[in-house]
Amino acid sequence: MHKQLRHISVATLAMFLALFVSLSVIQVFAVDELRADGRNVRTLFASYSAERGPILVAGEPVAQSRPVDNEFRFLREYLEPELYSAVTGYFSLNQGTTGIESAYNDFLTGTANEQFLDQLSALVTGQSPRGAAVELTIDPAVQQAAFDAMGDLRGSVVAIEPSTGRILAMVSTPGFDPNRLSAHRTSSVIDAYNELISDPLRPLNNRAIGGDLYFPGSVFKVLVTAAAIDSGEFDPDGEFPNPPRLQLPLSTNVISNAEGGNCGGQETVTLATSLRLSCNIPFAELALELGQDELAGYAERFGFGQTIAVPMNATPSQYPENLDDAQLMLTGFGQYDVRVTPLQIAMISAAIANGGELMQPTLLDRIIAPDLSTVLESEPEVFSQPISRRTATTLTRMLVDGVSDGVAFNAAIPGVEVAGKTGTAENGAGQPFTLWFTGFAPADNPQVAVAVVVEDGGGQGQNAFGNQVAAPIARQVMEAVLNR
Amino acid sequence: MKPNDDTAPGGQAAPTGAIDAPRASAPFTEAIRIRLKTPSKLRNLELALLVLALAVSGGAIALVQLGAIGELDQTVITYGTGLALIVIVMHLALRVVAPDADPFILPIITTLNGLGIAMIYRLDIAKGFEGWSSAGVRQMAWTALAMVIALVVVVVLRNHRVLARYRYLALFIGIGLLLLPLAPGIGQTINGARVWIAVGPFSFQPGELGKIALAIFFAGYLMTARDSLSIVGSKVLGMRLPRARDLGPLVVAWAAAMGVLVFQRDLGTALLYFGLFLVMLYVATGRLSWILLGLGLFVGGALIARDALGYVRGRFDAWLDSFNPEIYDAVGGSYQLVQGLFGLADGGLIGTGLGRGRPDIVPLAESDYIVASLGEELGLVGVFAILALYLLLVARAYRIGFTGTDDFGRLLAVGLGFLIALQVFVVIGGVTRVIPLTGLTTPFLAAGGSSLMANWIIAALLLRLSDTVRHQPRLVVDDDA
Numbered sequence: 001m002h003k004q005l006r007h008i009s010v011a012t013l014a015m016f017l018a019l020f021v022s023l024s025v026i027q028v029f030a031v032d033e034l035r036a037d038g039r040n041v042r043t044l045f046a047s048y049s050a051e052r053g054p055i056l057v058a059g060e061p062v063a064q065s066r067p068v069d070n071e072f073r074f075l076r077e078y079l080e081p082e083l084y085s086a087v088t089g090y091f092s093l094n095q096g097t098t099g100i101e102s103a104y105n106d107f108l109t110g111t112a113n114e115q116f117l118d119q120l121s122a123l124v125t126g127q128s129p130r131g132a133a134v135e136l137t138i139d140p141a142v143q144q145a146a147f148d149a150m151g152d153l154r155g156s157v158v159a160i161e162p163s164t165g166r167i168l169a170m171v172s173t174p175g176f177d178p179n180r181l182s183a184h185r186t187s188s189v190i191d192a193y194n195e196l197i198s199d200p201l202r203p204l205n206n207r208a209i210g211g212d213l214y215f216p217g218s219v220f221k222v223l224v225t226a227a228a229i230d231s232g233e234f235d236p237d238g239e240f241p242n243p244p245r246l247q248l249p250l251s252t253n254v255i256s257n258a259e260g261g262n263c264g265g266q267e268t269v270t271l272a273t274s275l276r277l278s279c280n281i282p283f284a285e286l287a288l289e290l291g292q293d294e295l296a297g298y299a300e301r302f303g304f305g306q307t308i309a310v311p312m313n314a315t316p317s318q319y320p321e322n323l324d325d326a327q328l329m330l331t332g333f334g335q336y337d338v339r340v341t342p343l344q345i346a347m348i349s350a351a352i353a354n355g356g357e358l359m360q361p362t363l364l365d366r367i368i369a370p371d372l373s374t375v376l377e378s379e380p381e382v383f384s385q386p387i388s389r390r391t392a393t394t395l396t397r398m399l400v401d402g403v404s405d406g407v408a409f410n411a412a413i414p415g416v417e418v419a420g421k422t423g424t425a426e427n428g429a430g431q432p433f434t435l436w437f438t439g440f441a442p443a444d445n446p447q448v449a450v451a452v453v454v455e456d457g458g459g460q461g462q463n464a465f466g467n468q469v470a471a472p473i474a475r476q477v478m479e480a481v482l483n484r
Numbered sequence: 485m486k487p488n489d490d491t492a493p494g495g496q497a498a499p500t501g502a503i504d505a506p507r508a509s510a511p512f513t514e515a516i517r518i519r520l521k522t523p524s525k526l527r528n529l530e531l532a533l534l535v536l537a538l539a540v541s542g543g544a545i546a547l548v549q550l551g552a553i554g555e556l557d558q559t560v561i562t563y564g565t566g567l568a569l570i571v572i573v574m575h576l577a578l579r580v581v582a583p584d585a586d587p588f589i590l591p592i593i594t595t596l597n598g599l600g601i602a603m604i605y606r607l608d609i610a611k612g613f614e615g616w617s618s619a620g621v622r623q624m625a626w627t628a629l630a631m632v633i634a635l636v637v638v639v640v641l642r643n644h645r646v647l648a649r650y651r652y653l654a655l656f657i658g659i660g661l662l663l664l665p666l667a668p669g670i671g672q673t674i675n676g677a678r679v680w681i682a683v684g685p686f687s688f689q690p691g692e693l694g695k696i697a698l699a700i701f702f703a704g705y706l707m708t709a710r711d712s713l714s715i716v717g718s719k720v721l722g723m724r725l726p727r728a729r730d731l732g733p734l735v736v737a738w739a740a741a742m743g744v745l746v747f748q749r750d751l752g753t754a755l756l757y758f759g760l761f762l763v764m765l766y767v768a769t770g771r772l773s774w775i776l777l778g779l780g781l782f783v784g785g786a787l788i789a790r791d792a793l794g795y796v797r798g799r800f801d802a803w804l805d806s807f808n809p810e811i812y813d814a815v816g817g818s819y820q821l822v823q824g825l826f827g828l829a830d831g832g833l834i835g836t837g838l839g840r841g842r843p844d845i846v847p848l849a850e851s852d853y854i855v856a857s858l859g860e861e862l863g864l865v866g867v868f869a870i871l872a873l874y875l876l877l878v879a880r881a882y883r884i885g886f887t888g889t890d891d892f893g894r895l896l897a898v899g900l901g902f903l904i905a906l907q908v909f910v911v912i913g914g915v916t917r918v919i920p921l922t923g924l925t926t927p928f929l930a931a932g933g934s935s936l937m938a939n940w941i942i943a944a945l946l947l948r949l950s951d952t953v954r955h956q957p958r959l960v961v962d963d964d965a
Contacts (some may be wrong), residue, residue, distance in 0.1 A: 001894060004767040005885050008898065012882075015909040016875050020868065022916035026828045027864040034829035039812065040821065042830045042842050 032113070038096070043105070052076060053108045053131030053370070055088055055100055057138045059284075060246075063088045063101070063178075075276065076101075076182035082175035083147050086206045087138060087158075087363060089312075090178035094186055094429050095193045099206070100134060100363065103311040107132045107367050107375065114367075130370040137166035137378075142448075143479035146171040149473040155435075155454040156207035158346040159477050162381040164444045165350070165359030167310060169477060176203040191406055207453070213339035214453055217425025218258075218278045218466070219436045220334030225275050225398065227298040228286055230391040234385040236272035236398055248284075248326035255280055255330075255435035257423065258465075265397045272398050276406035278422065280333045287332025292323045295331065301386035302358065303347050310343070310363050317344040334425060344452035347383075349438045352399070353419070353446030356392035358383045398445045408437065410471035413479055417443035422466030432457030437470035441478045448481040450474045515724035526587045526954075529578045533591035534575055538568045538570075541598020544838060548606040550726045551839020560605060563624045567598075570631045574638075581639050582951035589950070592877045593928050593943050597627055597936070599870065600929035602838065603850070603857050610844035619850050619931045626933035637944035644948050648892040651704025661690035662740075662757075666693030666747060677750040677923050691753055692925075692938035695760065695903060696945070702761055703895035705733075706768035710891070714769040728772060732772065735951050737761040738781045745789050751796060752910050752922030758782055759906045764899045767885070803920035820847045824856035835863025850931040852923055855912050870929070871912070878905045884949045900942045 026034070035043055051074055054061040062084045065074035076091045089099015094389035097105060106112040110131040144360030146157035146169040161167040180192035194202050205212075205434075228234040244262040247254050263269045274282035287295060291409065299305070299319035308314045320327070320337035330336035343361060351358035360381040367376040402408045411420045420439025427434060435458055440449040451474075458469035545564055549556050571594050575730070578585050605620030613619065641647070645655070665671040665678050672680035672687060679691050713730050725735075741758035744750055762778040765771075789796045801811050802818035806825070811817045823846045830841060843849045843857035850857070859867045888894035904927050911930075914928025916920035925935040 001767060001768075001891070002886065004770050005882060005898065008767060008902065009879075009882055012878055012902065012905045013875075015905060015913075016871060018917065018918050019871060019909065019912050022913070022918045023828070023859065023864060023867055023871075026825055027832055027859065027918055030825075031829045031832050034826055037807070037822075037826065040826040040830075041845060042826055393822055446835075 035111075051130045052091070052337050053110070053484040054131045055108075056135040056368075057143070058140050059135070060140070061133075062136075063091075068184075072184050074086055075184065076178075078159075078178045078182070081179055082179040083143060083171075083204075084138075085175040085178055086208055086308060087136065088178060089206075090176075092181040092189055092193070093184065095181060095189060098204075099312060100136070103309075104134045105369070107134060110370075112375075115369065116195075126127035126379070132370065132375050133368045135365040135368060137161075137168065138170065138363065139168045139303075139481070139484070141484065142169040142408050142477060142480045143171065145169075146473070146477045147173070147175075149476040150454075153454050153458055153469070153473075154201060154207075154456055155452070155470075156342045157450065157452050157473065157477055158208045158342045159448050159450045159481065160346050160350045160359075160361055162350040162353035162440060162449045163359065165361045165383070166365070166380075167361055167363050168448060168481060170208045170363065172205065172207040172208075174201050174203045178248045189210055206312070207342065207455075209308075209310065209312060209341050209343045213315060213317060213341060214434050214436075214455075215425035215427060216334040216338055216340045216345060217423035217436055218280075218333055219345055219348075219421050219423035219433065219438045219451075220331070220338055220340070221275055221278065221283050221423075222268050222395070222399070222421050222438065223298060223302060224283055224287060224290070224295065224332055224354070225271065226302075226348075226352065226387050226391060226395055227290055227295055228271065229394055230298070230387040231290065231294060233287070233290075234271055236270060238271045238316045239268040240271070240274065240285050242266060242269040242279075243281060246281045246284060247331055250324065251326040253326060255284060257281055272401065275398050275421070275449075276402045278402075278407050283332040284329035285332075288325060288329050292321075292328050292331075295319065296321070298386060301384050302351060303344055303383065304340075308343065308347075308361065312363075314341050314343050317341055336421065342451045342453045345436070345438045345453075346429060349440050349451065350449035351384075351386055351393045352395050353440035353449045354392075356387040357385050396443050399439060403439065407465075407467055408439070408471055410467045411439055411475045411478075413441060413475055413482070416478075416482060417442055418478065419446075420471065422471055424465045430462075431439050432461045433464065435466045435468075435470045436466060437466050437474040439474060439478075441482065448478055450477050452477070518692065524579060524583050524750045526584060527575070530578070530587035530590055531575060533587065534571060534594060537591040537594040538571065538599065540595050541602065542568070544599055544602035545605060547838040548602050548609070548965040549839070551837055552606055552609045553839075560620070563621065564598075564601075567601075567624060567627055567631075570628055574631055574635050574748055577635055577639060578947065581642070582947055584949040584951045584954035585638075586880050586950035588880050589943055589946055590875060592873050592880075593940070596870065596873055599858065600748035600854060600926075600931070601627065603843075603854055603861070603929070604931045606861070607844055607850045607857065609839070610842075622933075623931050623936070626936045629933070630937040632938060634940040634944035637941055638947055641945075641948055644893055644896065644952060645890065646943070647700050647896070648707060651701050654697045654704065655701040658694045658701055659740075661694035661697065661746070664690045673749075677753075678748045679750050679753060679848075688776075689932070689934040691748075692934040693941070695756065696900075696938055696941055698757060699760060699764070699896060699899040699903060702764045703892050703899055706764055706895055707892045709733075710768040713765070713774075714771060726771060726777070731777075734761075734778055734781075738778065738785065741782065742785050742789075745785070745796070746793065749793070749795055750923060751786070751789075751799060751920070752914075752924035754907055755910055756903070756924065760899060760903055763902045763906075764895055767898050768891075768895060795918070797885045799920040799922065803917060806917065816817075816939060818932040820853065820918070821915075821921055823847070824853050825917070827856045828916070831860035833864050835859070835861050835866055837861060852911065852930065853915060854926055856915050858929070871908070874904065874908050874927075878902070880950070881946050884946065884953050888949070888953050893949050893952060897946060900946060903942065904939070 028140050052065040054064040066077050068075045089101045091097045091101040108131040111357040142159055150173045157171040160167055175200050176196055181189055183189050242262045245254050245256050256261055257279045263277055264273050269282055296319050304317045304319050307316050317340040327336045331338050362378055364378040366374050369375045396419050400417050403411050403418045403420045408420045408422045411418050418441040423436030425434040435454040438451040440446040452470040458464045542564055601623050604623050608618040608620045659766050670681045672682045674680050679689050741754040744754040746780050765774045790800050798816045802821055805811055806818040806821050822931050827843055827846055839863050843860045846853050878901045881897050884897035885894045907927055907928040911924045911926045913919040925932050927939045
């Protein structure tokens with residue numbers, strides 16, 4: 001019987017071993033995944049039991065937890081709610097969390113793996129757990145300038161420091177008041193949420209990184225020009241046929257330049273002039289010559305098609321696939337199915353401003369534990385090198401001309417060289433335009449790259465252009481950076 | 485302790501070692517007094533471990549109170565002290581009636597039972613139950629009752645071989661208990677499984693006691709039938725199969741398990757009974773072919789049941805695709821399973837601390853899911869320790885199988901040990917997605933009177949068996965001297 005008993009003993013041991021392994025997998029290796037599951041209400045409860053860390057801008061809290069005398073112990077409050085709503089997001093009892101509140105929830109609640117030793121010592125010393133503070137890269141002056149400049153307009157502003165990728169301003173208008181969603185009365189939170197979510201102006205959308213993507217219109221010409229020059233097949237003086245109207249191949253569609261007429265009044269037009277005056281027809285021709293593979297490749301290196309975490313995930317911008325010639329030509333000036341986030345457009349400018357090297361954009365400066373030690377510090381990180389330094393220099397000259405002597409003149413700042421490009425994207429027959437500006441300043445030593453988008457034609461339907469509405473906003477944002 | 489059967493001249497009784505020795509003419513109480521005085525290393529070890537076990541249990545209850553309500557509650561401590569007293573009484577009784585019983589069994593089950601009470605009480609606090617509506621208080625009452633019954637078993641059953649004589653009675657009792665829930669009037673369906681009976685305010689799972697009766701029957705039956713069942717028949721695919729005429733018992737056991745599956749809708753119980761039978765059959769005959777044949781039959785039956793029975797299919801779906809939102813939201817879907825995993829993950833390596841987690845979110849947190857509750861608050865470390873306790877308990881049972889001298893006792897000990905091991909595997913394996921989730925209780929930990937009683941009786945039988953194992957050889961040596 002001994003032999004059988006040995007076998008049964010081994011089998012029993014194997015059964016227990018299976019339990020040891022499965023428990024280890026669940027309680028150690030799959031913990032992050034299980035905690036991140038939206039159905040895990042424990043994460044939410046945990047976030048209320050600890051004093052949630054503040055979100056700081058320039059050392060001052062924009063979101064903080066105030067002790068209150070009820071079962072949740074702390075109330076989350078937002079000090080400048082609308083100004084920062086796109087960044088902070090909201091922290092609610094039963095409607096989830098968004099923005100930085102969501103992206104750094106584990107740090108703010110003190111449950112991140114990096115804070116394990118703190119948790120352990122809190123366990124031993126019996127201290128009540130406290131979350132870490134999240135310090136952002138936002139510059140309050142720039143954020144305020146962007147917010148004020150947008151005024152009642154609907155749209156978004158993103159400002160990036162080109163050399164580091166630090167996001168200096170992220171505004172989405174209209175904003176909302178996150179305090180209404182962080183209240184402890186469930187019914188009032190649900191009412192506020194329903195009101196915000198059904199608002200046709202969609203204040204809960206962070207237009208800078210997500211929600212519906214925009215047609216870039218002419219600001220996409222910056223990317224097409226970058227591709228053309230960086231490919232080595234074109235230079236700024238390259239000439240293109242310059243008809244006032246062009247029928248697209250195998251199509252009844254006829255395209256024209258925004259101002260009507262031809263571009264600069266000559267038989268042919270250079271690439272530099274086409275960009276400076278933002279002509280459509282030469283760019284349609286250029287796109288056809290470059291081909292969709294080349295354009296898609298450059299788009300991807302600038303970040304298209306990729307989820308960019310700032311750390312909130314930005315919706316990937318898209319350059320369409322399987323284009324026929326007519327569609328390819330339309331993408332040359334940012335129409336057809338090219339779709340972008342303002343963040344993506346700001347990244348294109350930032351890459352050119354930084355000598356062709358694109359830095360990973362981020363909102364995180366550092367995370368500070370309750371004992372003031374630094375838990376995590378954000379280091380500048382290279383995202384990609386979409387174009388050469390040479391291309392970047394050439395392109396910068398062309399974009400400076402666009403502001404000083406072209407259609408983007410409203411972005412000009414006296415005494416400073418500004419590089420920039422406007423855009424006025426069509427959204428279909430009779431629909432208001434989407435107005436754009438992107439650029440950077442100073443051109444020789446860029447401190448800020450900016451993208452501005454204004455929806456709904458700035459309230460003027462099809463009568464306003466990017467230069468009238470978006471360029472002045474960008475100018476105020478860039479001035480705020482330069483005046484620091 | 486040295487048995488001493490010398491009788492002094494003049495009829496004066498000398499101290500006697502074995503009170504069951506018929507020649508002992510000393511007064512009964514005198515014998516007990518001597519027993520208690522005689523130093524017994526095993527019992528002293530047991531006492532030391534019991535103190536540790538009681539400290540762990542008491543500490544757990546105190547931590548629950550501090551963690552969940554922030555102060556120590558008098559009443560629960562009083563109840564706990566009462567339980568400790570019963571355990572000590574049991575220990576003292578063992579000194580008299582089973583001095584050579586295994587010293588690890590009682591401390592292990594005391595620890596498990598105590599931790600169970602602490603967690604059940606912790607969940608009561610979360611749910612706001614007090615007094616007799618509190619599962620923790622009821623669990624304490626059941627524990628006291630179970631301990632008394634176990635004590636009675638150890639005291640009354642002085643020779644386990646008696647049980648072999650009543651093997652067919654055990655069979656009928658086992659089948660009767662198994663079928664009782666199907667009887668109209670008293671049978672109850674709770675959480676989909678018809679394994680309960682209700683008499684007045686009490687509900688009971690007779691199958692829990694039935695498993696002991698069946699283990700006794702299997703041991704008795706296999707003791708006599710092992711030789712004929714070991715005879716091999718034809719060789720198929722390089723494996724020697726049993727003779728066709730010997731397949732009867734296996735088929736009967738399989739049919740019974742399938743019956744449980746279909747009529748009582750209880751996958752776990754079916755698996756437990758059939759697994760017990762297969763393992764004991766293997767230990768008795770040494771034929772691996774029995775196990776393979778039996779496993780094949782069971783898996784085949786379970787697969788057919790998966791296609792034919794909605795509840796079995798639901799269990800399989802919830803197991804394989806737990807995180808699918810459709811299955812998660814379905815009635816009888818994976819909600820409980822997934823919430824249990826969330827709880828375990830929240831506990832992580834070291835747990836949230838007793839009274840500091842949210843185990844009450846998971847349905848049935850105090851019974852089927854008590855392991856997930858403990859895993860959340862005690863962490864991986866705590867569950868590993870609990871599993872180690874089970875493993876040690878099972879090992880002590882197997883040890884009787886290794887060292888025993890009579891086939892019945894050895895088979896019974898291994899069978900009972902495997903019952904505990906298999907039940908732990910089926911429950912915790914279900915909770916941690918090793919196998920589909922089935923409704924079984926975790927021995928000693930989970931809330932439930934029938935389960936507690938049955939497992940304490942198992943412990944009593946193991947204590948008795950282990951005492952016999954150590955007791956016997958020495959008597960033989962003494963006789964030779």
